[in-house]
Amino acid sequence: MVLKITRRFAVSIYLFIAAIFLTACLSPFLNPSTWWFFGFLGLLFPYLSIILLAFLLFFAFARSKWSWLAIICLIIGWKSITAVFGFYLGKSFDKEKKEHRSVRVMTWNVRSFMGEEDKTKKTGLTLTHMKMFDLIQTYNPDILTLQEFMTADSGKYFNSIWHLTRQMGYPYFYFSKDVVKYNHLLNGTAIFSKFPIENCGKFPLNKTKEDNTESLIFADISINNDTLRIFSAHLQSFGFMQRDYQDISKIKNDPDERLDASKNIFRKMRTAFERRGLQADFISSKLDESRYPEIFCGDLNDVPNSYAYFSIRGNKKDAFISKNFGLGQTFFSFSSSFMRNLSTLRIDYIFADPRLRIIQSQRIPEILSDHIPVIADITTSGN
Helix, strand or coil: CHHHHHHHHHHHHHHHHHHHHHHHCCHHHCCCCCCCHHHHHHHHHHHHHHHHHHHHHHHHHCCCCCHHHHHHHHHHCHHHHHHHCEECCCCCCCCCCCCCCCEEEEEEECHHHCCHHHCCCCCCCCHHHHHHHHHHHHHCCCEEEEEEEEEECCCCCCCHHHHHHHHCCCCEEEECCCEEECCCEEEEEEEEECCCEEEEEEECCCCCCCCCCCCEEEEEEEECCEEEEEEEEECCCCCCCHHHHHHHHHHHHCCCCHHHHHHHHHHHHHHHHHHHHHHHHHHHHHHHCCCCCEEEEEECCCCCCCHHHHHHHCCCEEHHHHHCEECCCCECCCCCHHHHCCCCCCCEEEEECCCCEEEEEEECCCCCCCECCEEEEEECCCC
């Protein structure tokens, strides 16, 4: 009797997980600006996949026909699974280029070059500045896209653009200058290149005063007799502050405060999902207008099984998925141990036009910002 009840309970849980999994498979296709709830399901998708796989193994071992339900679900969700999990088992990233005509692209949200040890130093050359520049020089990308980039146009403070263009060999650049503080501190998204920039421009993504993001920028870059259009953007974040991370802790540990804390977190997340849906549509339309093969680099602030990811990626190649294995976490929270340990938070990407070939790719495992840099070698020779 106990065995029968246990079996029925397990099957009920199994059916519930399968239903939620299939619903989450709709996340890439339903714009969260309208269907905001699917943004939350997208975050759960990797965990639902793993649980469903565990049920599959359990029922297969028991030689139960219920294993077919998991198989059917995983087949239906295969497109999303192959966006979340990398299955490439090739060689590790080689710091030396494998093909001399390839172009090395690196993208990084640098958090205004402010590390944890620089909290009290708001301007000037920081220790994090130096470590980040050293890391960039180590990998020596040809094209460098930086989000939350900060520089200064006053001699009193450190000019990051001057250092990159004069000291590090990136004479060509475009900077969005989205935010100006104190008349001389500038923040935004930037593209730096060792190759000439023929044309460039920006498209603001902020549509309301509450939006907290940077512009979509592009640069047409001449490389080996070809022209590539490089895009970079930083989409709406959840905007969590220290108080919000405290609320996350309350949800886990304080039953009395759990409801109010959950409401605050839920509200911020819903707003971000809605705005990212609109921003993703806009960015996708601009990528479609490109007359050159394009490479998109940026911080989507969203996971692979999301509307933003699939809309912006389109038919382009995800560099990480093409040449890596695993989940590829790129967000590292300094404020929340819970979020720090979420290996599913891959939110920084390099997408390459299908006419281009990805030779190798890697997320560089260095914690200098709250984002981990992503790098790829890409060539126009063959697909």
